[in-house]
Amino acid sequence: MESRSIHDMAAAPCTGHIIRKGHIVERKCNWRILFLDTKIGNPNHYLAVAIVQALRLHHDVEMVINANYGNAVSSAQRNQCNLFFAFDGEGLDRYVCSKLAEICGSSIVWNVEDPYEIRGNVANMDLFDLVFTNDAGSVQDYRERGRHLPLAASVNQHFREIPPKYRYDLFFAGVPWPNRVELLQRIISDIRDLKVKLALPTNEHLPLLNIDLPPSTYEWRTSNGEFCNFSNQSRINLLLHRKFTVSGGRPEALTPGPRLFEVALAGGFQLADEGIPGLNSIYDEGVDYAAFSDAQDCVDKIRYYLKHEDRRMEMLRSARKKTKQAHLYSNRVDDILSEVSSLHKAASVCVNSSRPKRMLMVCHNIAGRIPYGGVETYMDMCLPFIRDEFDCFFYVSASNTTYNTDYLLLDANYKELKRVSTLTTGGWPCQYLLSCPQKEQAFAAVLSEYHIDLVHFNHLLGHVPSLIYIAKACGIPTLLSVHDYYPLTHHFNLVGPDGVYSDQLLSGNHNLDIHLRETEEIQAGSQAIRKAFWSAALSHVDVIHVNSAYTRDVLLEYYPHLEGHVVQRGIPVRPMAVAGREDGASSEMLRILVLGNVTRIKGGEVMFKIFKYASPDKFEFHVYGQVSKDYMDAVKTMPHVQCHGAFSNADLRNITRDMDVSLHLSVWPETYCMTLSEVWQAGVIPVVTALGALKERVIHQSNGFLVEPNDVGGVLDVLDEIYSSPELLKRMRENITPSMYEGLDDHVDWLLTLYKNMTKQVWGSTSNETAAFSLAKCGRVIQHPVWAKFAPDSHYLMLLKFYKATTLKKRVIYYLLAANRLRRRAGNWKFFMMSVREILVRLGVVK
């Protein structure tokens, strides 16, 4: 790995003035802060909220982004943050934090769970320039980086007016650590005459509570805001310390926690355990609070102070005054920013790296691995040009089964660098999944280990769409090419297993539901779940590349909010030197080219009938590609149809040289159609289905012919017309210009410019940390990772059970149930066979 060099460095941001409340205040620094609470599931996040509020009000702070793990890195890059402020310390993700520290230049952490979490916190201190700790006793653990910084209070969150009357005599809320329970057990029987409010929410680490009160009176939780209300409404608030840890740290802090300050600001009088370390260095006993030495003293003091309201008032007012003067988060933020400024650390303002940027192509397959198609060919065509300027990698499914569990990381020569094995959530095939934590984590690990700077999703078949979130969480820009309709429906050519395309499929709420129900027994409402997830995921893609205006319109009709993300650019063809063709037809016979596989989806039914009914005396058909087994036997008997088998791009020139007309009769709305470009380039006149991009690209009787889908007679009419008027071809050839198809050089120029623009702001990270992301960690909550809801007795669920069954007996039962179910669904044997084949492939029975 090459080391990163920062070309453009600047001193810590220090200029300017700001006007606040009518006064001009000198702004010493313009901090652009990326703030991150390191702990997911943090019940103390209210502290983070208070700190963010204080930062936003500070005169040296220009902006604060309160980020989460899903957006922290990309936000820091986009906003050119110059200070990374980590909060809490527990649960810290080293990959994200190391990246943020690099991007921002300066980094600090305020650990608030010391000393209980000291082990983990010390292990992570290398990521930060300064480590602020809530605990005076932990400072030395961080050596020269350590600074003591007690927690505090927030006027916004904690201030309360002193009430005219009180509701409770005594209040305590806190985790019932053993030392606290011991005291409460001893005093409870002596204060039964008092109005006491206790909240002792327990957890799995603590012993069972044994307090002589009905559990419903103390087993409850309160929010921090309500904690302040209870403190405010109680004559006396107990302050008890904690002596307990389960994380291997020291069990007792030498500085009191935040509630000391919060209760003081809420106007609560505090009766504290005199053994609380550090209390006296913050407030004065007898002036700001009262203290007790043991249980009996505690009871005595409670009774004393209940009788002496004036003393309570004196002390609580004093404590509140001191808190407002010195123990607000605004004070702490002042201290932090003053310390950070004194580092005089350079901040990076431009992020560049001397090593080539690294881009990852995500796809289901690669060129050369049969069966492959246009998407793989496209990547392969662009690859030689891209790898001149980018280090290229591929992340593809290891097999072509839908139960894909393995992925291959390949280099720019398709050489395997790594094989990644993942579990698939619930055994579901990827096409029905929205998210899969194992696949997400595997992908994140690849992105981080190979220092990927850009991800180009060429197809997500065999993957999960949540990978989009993972790339974003890693701060990596994303480009998604829409080569078919997979982002809209898993029937990615809008044709189901029944082979029927309807242009109404995507309209309204019901058509696709009905289609899925009839073709796969997927229940109504499932597609709405898929659409919702993809809709949100696609909004996180930086650039969406569509090949035609038709595809763009369909995509934006379905996902109108993507309007600003979409760019249109065709798919290129390799340049092919073709000799000028002056004449009309190439021979007495009209030579008709079929370039590509003859399958149902490519119009196989129509073509078969054309072959059958076209006059052998006039027409000669040349098929380059695989002919589906459905037609092969019959086609073999037709002397005017020559099947040449698969072809390579190198053969194109020879293949097209003597051809007059080509057929492109797809029954689905193609998104571009590379073969159309190829035949145009060779001067062959296409006859195309009036659907999708074909309809958009071909001008009828100008540069080709449009026929309605499945219109066998229409095609035959066109062929007859051409046969009878050979000059027609000559005239139409004159209309073919290079502007009608995408040239490879132009396309690659465009693509490389796009890649470079997208990676301009990307930090060429040198961190060796491995990313560990799941969708949930990115902050995206979904109720279920599978979008397809199958009927309980559907053949599909039976097949899934068959696949997961552990005994032969169960397998046989589920197999028979599935077969029986399908038997009752006439006409779907083909899909059944496909499903069974998938299972057999998965089981390794067939390849």
Next chain:
Amino acid sequence: MKHKRVLLAGASIDPINTNALLRQHVEEGFVAILGRENVYHVAFEFVERGILHYEPDLVLFFGSCMPDTSEYHAMAHLCRKKNIQLGFWLHDDPYEIDCSEKIVDLADFIFTNDKGSVPFYDHERVFHLPLAASPSHHFREISTEKECDFFFCGVAFPNRIAFFNDMVAFLSAYNVRVQGAEWPQTLPFARNRRLFSEEQVDCYARSRLTFNLGRCFNLANHKYMLTPTTPGPRTFEAAMAGAVQIYLVESLEICEYYEPDEEILLVDSPKDVKQIAERFLDDPESLRRIGAQAQKKTMDQHRYQHRAEVIMQVVWG
């Protein structure tokens, strides 16, 4: 502001929305201010059509944004294009607050039912807006004719079961009706039968005392593990029905809505419930007075019309 047009929509699809009825109450609140002709009401699935058809000034999604089908990018895009304000009034905070990530970048305004949840939205325009009651649905004439001493209706969340477990011996001596779902057989007065909304309101009106016990059941509240602070809609609905509520205090925010001892009875322990029973069960006049005062406060301050006024004030100033 009188001529503003509001499109009210479910935040999730109705077939999975158990609180779809509440949206009718919200609609009623807006209609009371803006008139029938300026308030439109559509199901989630038809919001885009509704926007195009009615061209409102405000689209307000009401409900829960948690279901996986609840996705708002397209609607938000349409609102931006047409310069329509987009607001959300979420009624399941903090139990589902983790899902608010879906709306924070899209909403112009967010109203949350839970006051304690407000600081946890990183959004400039987040406001607390508790649920309320509907006069047409929840109002009942106050009567001294009662059918039971204590009433509670709701799902048997662990905190509720713990409360009744602590009270079982005491309550067994009274005419007690606890209804809902998932109640254990160990509570002799509990029945697992759900009540229709109308039936439930009738029970509030026909019971001497009605327990108000909070919910302790999170669906997506793992990020900050928040505890609810604002009383749920049944507080206002029962008060509108003239119920005398015994409110188990886990939050003092209740005092912002009802005056303790005058409009609602606060308890902290089973001991407090016993004291209330001794003091009030044989004092129908005091019960009538408290119920009437709670009802009046609700009519004066806690109808959906009042909430609609707050929304309009926030959105249009």
